[in-house]
Amino acid sequence: MTPPNLLFIITDQQQAATVDPTSPCLTPNLDALAARGARFTRCYAANPICSPSRASLFTSLLPHSHGMVDVTHAVPDYRARLQDGLAMWPELLHDAGYHTGYFGKWHVERSNRLERFGFDEYDVERYHQLQGLVDRDDLSVRGAVQQKGYRDFLLYGVTEAGVEETPEYHLYSTGIDFVRRAASEPDRPWALFLSSEAPHDPYVAPRSYYDRYDPSKLPRPASFDDSLADRPAIYRRIQRVWQDLNWDDYARATACYYALCSMLDDQIGRLLAALEELDQIDNTVVVFTSDHGDYMGAHRLMLKGVPAFEEVYRVPMIIAGPGVPAGQTLDRVTSLLDIGPTLAELLAGQGFPGYGRSLLPLLHGETGGWTDEAYAEMQGQRFAYQQRVLWRDHWKYVFNTFDEDELYDLAADPHELRNRAGDPDCQPLLEEMAGRMWQIVRGTDDWSTLQAQYGMFRFAPVGPEVTRP
Numbered sequence: 001m002t003p004p005n006l007l008f009i010i011t012d013q014q015q016a017a018t019v020d021p022t023s024p025c026l027t028p029n030l031d032a033l034a035a036r037g038a039r040f041t042r043c044y045a046a047n048p049i050c051s052p053s054r055a056s057l058f059t060s061l062l063p064h065s066h067g068m069v070d071v072t073h074a075v076p077d078y079r080a081r082l083q084d085g086l087a088m089w090p091e092l093l094h095d096a097g098y099h100t101g102y103f104g105k106w107h108v109e110r111s112n113r114l115e116r117f118g119f120d121e122y123d124v125e126r127y128h129q130l131q132g133l134v135d136r137d138d139l140s141v142r143g144a145v146q147q148k149g150y151r152d153f154l155l156y157g158v159t160e161a162g163v164e165e166t167p168e169y170h171l172y173s174t175g176i177d178f179v180r181r182a183a184s185e186p187d188r189p190w191a192l193f194l195s196s197e198a199p200h201d202p203y204v205a206p207r208s209y210y211d212r213y214d215p216s217k218l219p220r221p222a223s224f225d226d227s228l229a230d231r232p233a234i235y236r237r238i239q240r241v242w243q244d245l246n247w248d249d250y251a252r253a254t255a256c257y258y259a260l261c262s263m264l265d266d267q268i269g270r271l272l273a274a275l276e277e278l279d280q281i282d283n284t285v286v287v288f289t290s291d292h293g294d295y296m297g298a299h300r301l302m303l304k305g306v307p308a309f310e311e312v313y314r315v316p317m318i319i320a321g322p323g324v325p326a327g328q329t330l331d332r333v334t335s336l337l338d339i340g341p342t343l344a345e346l347l348a349g350q351g352f353p354g355y356g357r358s359l360l361p362l363l364h365g366e367t368g369g370w371t372d373e374a375y376a377e378m379q380g381q382r383f384a385y386q387q388r389v390l391w392r393d394h395w396k397y398v399f400n401t402f403d404e405d406e407l408y409d410l411a412a413d414p415h416e417l418r419n420r421a422g423d424p425d426c427q428p429l430l431e432e433m434a435g436r437m438w439q440i441v442r443g444t445d446d447w448s449t450l451q452a453q454y455g456m457f458r459f460a461p462v463g464p465e466v467t468r469p
Contacts, residue, residue: 002187002188008193011261025258038324044374045314045315046376059086060337062375063379064377064446092352104194156257166206176270180278183278205263215255220247220297223416224247226300235299235301285322288318293314330362335374337355338356376388386402386449390433399460
């Protein structure tokens with residue numbers, strides 16, 4: 001019997017909240033996909049920016065292990081370079097006989113030679129573009145940030161161009177062509193990876209999608225008026241970048257962002273319809289996720305970066321298809337690192353090395369041995385704001401090397417408005433969370449962090465020696 005096919009869809013900078021059942025963002029095709037599979041509500045990225053998160057996704061390693069600690073175009077090679085010889089899980093599929101294709105934004109490493117990582121065909125060059133600092137004279141609605149001494153930063157806009165003129169439409173047309181060709185080889189499974197730039201900023205959406213939303217009716221994030229008074233000072237400095245925006249600006253930006261998510265949802269619908277037509281849908285595992293999220297007005301912030309809030313770390317994750325029981329909503333803590341081991345087991349019948357865990361036990365209700373824990377790193381993106389982030393049950397600890405730490409009770413305070421790190425009642429928990437962080441640092445050979453025991457570095461709640469036997 002031919003193994004299941006794989007359709008792997010990854011977007012860029014899409015909040016998990018956009019596909020939550022109560023979201024004002026309209027994604028009917030993804031809703032239908034989740035209904036016939038599993039929706040993971042607490043899946044976390046290993047890093048809040050593109051290249052580190054994507055490299056972690058495909059290697060199941062943390063950024064300090066794979067070496068891609070910043071985005072590929074932003075820093076010299078020595079600052080962020082994928083380590084040689086690392087395994088990526090698509091190679092397992094290729095070796096198992098899958099016809100593999102990758103189209104769209106890569107941003108995992110610098111060579112753009114995807115045959116090195118198990119792909120038979122690919123097209124990524126056209127999707128490697130810098131965003132934000134662009135000039136657009138075709139926008140009927142636009143919003144830009146202007147600051148003395150900086151180039152204008154385009155944040156959002158509306159174009160009168162039709163959806164057929166967007167890169168996303170052409171990307172999914174390429175995907176449809178791939179599956180049509182692959183379906184002509186019925187005895188060979190295929191694995192298609194489609195990676196869109198959208199909904200990454202600038203949030204420039206076609207008018208037909210923007211008009212699906214009324215900015216005046218979009219709700220403000222619950223944390224919109226957060227002064228960030230008890231959070232690291234750099235958070236407040238970044239917040240001031242957006243200080244000249246009023247709520248109407250945020251609302252229009254959100255409408256454009258949602259419009260892009262809806263446009264992508266329609267493209268996903270086109271592709272799924274093609275699979276139905278080709279009689280491929282029942283033997284295809286479909287995965288939908290994103291590399292990281294976007295603040296989108298939470299804490300009066302935009303984009304992503306060092307503020308370690310849920311809006312940027314929590315990512316959408318939907319898995320459906322053969323081997324995945326339908327109609328599940330799973331609120332256990334998971335990670336993008338878990339995708340590799342899951343698909344290696346589901347599609348190739350083998351394990352995959354790294355720091356991830358197979359999700360198959362959760363999918364089949366075997367939750368007894370599951371620990372609700374996830375871990376992430378931030379190396380600073382241009383500026384070296386080193387962070388380590390630990391989720392354990394409903395608590396979240398952020399070790400900030402540049403300022404005071406953070407501790408949040410996500411059950412009682414889901415919008416992260418109260419930093420409990422300075423609360424004396426939480427001191428034992430803070431030390432416990434820091435101790436667990438050091439265990440992960442030691443267990444994943446985060447060597448430079450582990451060795452930071454010189455006098456000027458000794459400001460964690462407890463030190464790394466607490467984890468020694």
